[in-house]
Amino acid sequence: MVKKNPNNSRNKKHLIAVNKTKKYDAVIVGSGPNGLAAGIVLAQKGKKVKIIEGSDSVGGGARTKFLTLPEYKHDVCSAIHPMALASPFFASLPLHQYGLKWITPPFPVAHPLDDLPAVIMDLDIHKTANGLGIDGDAYLKLFKPIIKDFNALLPDLLGPFNPVPKNPLKVAKFGLNAIRSAESLINSKFKEKQSRALLAGLAAHSIQPLDNIATSAITLILGAAGHVVGWPLPEGGSQALSNALADHFTFLGGEIETGNMVTSVEQLTDATTVLFDITPKQILAIAESKIPDFYVKKLKRYRYGPGIFKLDIALDGPIPWKDENCKKAGTVHIGGTFEEIAQAERQVFEGKHCEKPFVLLAQQSLFDQTRAPNGKHTVWAYCHVPNGSTRDMTQPIEDQIERFAPGFKDLILFRKKMNSVEMQAYNPNYIGGDINGGIQDLRQLFTRPANLFDPYRIPDTSFFICSSSSPPGGGVHGMCGYHAAQAVLKYLG
Numbered sequence: 317m318v319k320k321n322p323n324n325s326r327n328k329k330h331l332i333a334v335n336k337t338k339k340y341d342a343v344i345v346g347s348g349p350n351g352l353a354a355g356i357v358l359a360q361k362g363k364k365v366k367i368i369e370g371s372d373s374v375g376g377g378a379r380t381k382f383l384t385l386p387e388y389k390h391d392v393c394s395a396i397h398p399m400a401l402a403s404p405f406f407a408s409l410p411l412h413q414y415g416l417k418w419i420t421p422p423f424p425v426a427h428p429l430d431d432l433p434a435v436i437m438d439l440d441i442h443k444t445a446n447g448l449g450i451d452g453d454a455y456l457k458l459f460k461p462i463i464k465d466f467n468a469l470l471p472d473l474l475g476p477f478n479p480v481p482k483n484p485l486k487v488a489k490f491g492l493n494a495i496r497s498a499e500s501l502i503n504s505k506f507k508e509k510q511s512r513a514l515l516a517g518l519a520a521h522s523i524q525p526l527d528n529i530a531t532s533a534i535t536l537i538l539g540a541a542g543h544v545v546g547w548p549l550p551e552g553g554s555q556a557l558s559n560a561l562a563d564h565f566t567f568l569g570g571e572i573e574t575g576n577m578v579t580s581v582e583q584l585t586d587a588t589t590v591l592f593d594i595t596p597k598q599i600l601a602i603a604e605s606k607i608p609d610f611y612v613k614k615l616k617r618y619r620y621g622p623g624i625f626k627l628d629i630a631l632d633g634p635i636p637w638k639d640e641n642c643k644k645a646g647t648v649h650i651g652g653t654f655e656e657i658a659q660a661e662r663q664v665f666e667g668k669h670c671e672k673p674f675v676l677l678a679q680q681s682l683f684d685q686t687r688a689p690n691g692k693h694t695v696w697a698y699c700h701v702p703n704g705s706t707r708d709m710t711q712p713i714e715d716q717i718e719r720f721a722p723g724f725k726d727l728i729l730f731r732k733k734m735n736s737v738e739m740q741a742y743n744p745n746y747i748g749g750d751i752n753g754g755i756q757d758l759r760q761l762f763t764r765p766a767n768l769f770d771p772y773r774i775p776d777t778s779f780f781i782c783s784s785s786s787p788p789g790g791g792v793h794g795m796c797g798y799h800a801a802q803a804v805l806k807y808l809g
């Protein structure tokens with residue numbers, strides 16, 4: 317237990333003058349995509365920066381490892397990266413010079429159904445709409461304006477809450493459909509089983525009940541991204557993105573120290589500023605005694621969401637989908653109808669395990685031959701579970717895949733399982749298996765981690781938060797790091 321500083325009152329002890337005599341202008345705790353992004357922004361401005369990573373390799377939630385058999389490369393966490401390719405900050409970096417190559421499967425998403433052909437989200441919005449029966453027009457009407465405004469909207473959507481958005485009219489138009497629940501959006505515009513299932517699958521990425529307000533925002537962003545940039549994967553695995561970011565950071569003069577898990581602020585004394593690429597609970601464990609009481613209270617109130625159970629599988633061939641179109645999709649959403657998915661996500665949120673879970677599946681090796689030996693394949697699949705769950709969900713996940721791909725189980729050569737507790741042991745940022753660094757409901761979407769005007773600076777300290785627990789939240793896009801670094805530059809003057 318950290319002994320509390322008795323003088324821990326606001327505006328006194330913690331008003332830290334900028335001390336420029338330290339060895340580093342900034343030390344960043346954690347080398348996830350946001351830590352690396354923050355490091356690059358600061359190094360670009362000539363700041364002396366060090367990243368300290370607890371694990372033995374960089375990348376946080378964007379790493380690739382041999383988890384099953386030799387020569388099978390598995391993305392341990394993130395696999396599919398629409399928001400990395402859409403990220404205005406990543407787009408400004410010469411990452412291709414460090415070997416990063418994006419592969420874009422022809423279909424961002426396939427969504428198999430029991431009694432109908434699989435619903436396909438094609439890169440081409442018109443082809444997608446053609447598969448949605450009488451809902452085709454509604455799909456075009458909903459997504460076309462967002463696609464048109466996509467690049468103009470991104471700076472506002474991928475940043476902190478801004479009372480004066482850069483594109484107020486476009487943001488207001490987007491907000492009309494975004495600040496509502498996915499369920500109400502879908503019910504109000506879509507009638508066909510196919511379109512309702514497709515949109516439910518997108519909405520379920522929010523890891524919340526589909527009737528929560530703002531679950532439509534993620535539905536719309538992921539859907540539009542599918543038609544603007546696709547849902548791509550890096551050749552060789554997510555690690556290729558992390559390596560490119562790390563190489564660029566060191567090229568700019570940054571230092572990286574791996575294998576050093578920070579447990580106390582005493583390890584960070586050689587830095588003028590500290591950026592935490594970690595979540596509120598971890599920040600408190602490291603630095604509570606240095607943080608003003610009112611802010612400690614806010615961080616203690618920060619809420620985490622459900623966890624995940626993940627399977628990585630080495631397969632003796634491609635997944636034998638009943639519907640051949642599923643083989644052209646990088647991501648397959650498995651869970652059946654809108655109603656089934658809505659029920660599954662609701663159950664998880666209420667702390668129950670679902671026997672027919674919504675499964676997110678990626679089949680990278682179909683598009684990237686570096687992932688598995690010739691003719692063999694990798695499967696990346698997970699489902700949502702209650703926070704902190706240790707339940708083995710292998711059978712429910714595999715049953716769901718088998719439902720749409722009979723014979724799948726017979727092809728399994730080896731599987732690696734990770735429950736929520738094991739996820740957190742692998743990366744301490746996944747508190748109870750929450751992969752977004754905190755639930756992303758309306759209250760914690762744009763104003764995370766605490767409802768303050770500057771969400772990145774820990775008030776009255778030289779500490780900053782740059783992880784997905786700050787806006788714009790989870791996903792590999794580096795924009796939390798980018799914005800946190802802007803706050804640091806402002807502080808450093």
Ligand SMILES: Cc1cc2nc3c(=O)[nH]c(=O)nc-3n(C[C@H](O)[C@H](O)[C@H](O)COP(=O)(O)OP(=O)(O)OC[C@H]3O[C@@H](n4cnc5c(N)ncnc54)[C@H](O)[C@@H]3O)c2cc1C
Pocket residue numbers: 345346347348349350351368369370371374375376377378392393394395396397398399400576577578579593594598624626698739743744745746751752753782783784785789790791792793796
């Ligand atoms: C199974 C799974 C699937 C996912 N799929 C996708 C996907 O397909 N697409 C997508 O965009 N996103 C996906 N995500 C989410 C994405 O990985 C995260 O949102 C993203 O990595 C967050 O980045 P970050 O930099 O904030 O934190 P992280 O990537 O979590 O990085 C934090 C780093 O800090 C280190 N660290 C923690 N504590 C300390 C300490 N005390 N001292 C030193 N180092 C420390 C950790 O080791 C880690 O390297 C997925 C996540 C998981 C788990």
